[in-house]
Amino acid sequence: GSWADRSPLHEAASQGRLLSLKTLLSQGYNVDTLTLDQVTPLHEACLGDHAGCARILLEAGANVNATTIDGVTPLFNACSRGSAACAELLLAHGAKAQWETCLPSPTHEAASRGHSECLEVLISWGIDVDQDLPHLGTPLYVACVSQQIHCIRKLLYAGANVQKGKYLETPLHAAAQHSSAEIVNLLLEFGADINAKNTDFKRPVDLAAPSSSVERLLLLHE
Incomplete structure (x- = not known):
């Protein structure tokens, strides 16, 4: 402006x-x-x-x-x-904290930027941690796309649904495309489904880099 x-x-x-x-x-x-x-x-x-x-x-x-x-x-x-x-x-x-419309979302913004203290404040005021925005998905999905482990942890412990991402893409699909085995492991600990299929009928393991630690971790859980 x-x-x-x-x-x-x-x-x-x-x-x-x-x-x-x-x-x-x-x-x-x-x-x-x-x-x-x-x-x-x-x-x-x-x-x-x-x-x-x-x-x-x-x-x-x-x-x-x-x-x-x-x-x-x-x-x-x-x-x-x-x-x-x-x-x-x-x-x-x-x-x-949350609007029905597609106004920019404070929760998604905090999650994608890794501002876990802001997220904690929002959670303490009773936000819907699974708020699903058509263009972004859920806060957990956004945090997985941006690889923000502290925010991912906060959201999961606040009861975020580990399966809810962006349409058929789950948080695990998003995490599998990056190199953090720690994040993938965290999602698996919270019960993420390794067999979930996205719109291309791909499972998270199909999106992992070949021979990566993330792929190995997902194969171990087969």
């Missing part, structure tokens, strides 16, 4: 300048001042991991569920940045 239309409030929030943020608000700046792309100062504070600024904005009445023209919420920004402190604060102020 264009930076030319950012207000001093956006600047202060994005740089974590508490004092100037307080001053600007006391001077009558609108807490939800928008850029052309409908980015609010709260979006900026969360993307910058500035929980102190986010708190001041929320206490001044900032819209916790404001969405940009791309459908991005402050919570999505917090999860993108890996700011568990901002995520916790937003949820405590009524942020909606």
Whole structure:
């Protein structure tokens, strides 16, 4: 987006300048001042991991569920940045963690970027860990595609369905295509089905690199 239309409030929030943020608000700046792309100062504070600024904005009445023209919420920004402190604060102020529509998903974002602390915060607020988005699949699937073992572990221990991926592709199909035997092993420990077939009638072992440790591990479980 264009930076030319950012207000001093956006600047202060994005740089974590508490004092100037307080001053600007006391001077009558609108807490939800928008850029052309409908980015609010709260979006900026969360993307910058500035929980102190986010708190001041929320206490001044900032819209916790404001969405940009791309459908991005402050919570999505917090999860993108890996700011568990901002995520916790937003949820405590009524942020909606999951939307029915295809708006960008904070849970999938945290899972794909390996931000396990943010994921833990979301889980503690009772998200549906198996939320299945048509273009992405489940958070577990996304974490397997991105090889984020800490997130995979968090999701499995939170009760994520080990078989639910993206349509017929299971998390194990995704993991088998990478080199981490540790991730494959973890999925198997949680009962992943080695015989699950994807749309091409391929099993996870069929997708593993020939003679790799992942292929050997899957063959052992036949």
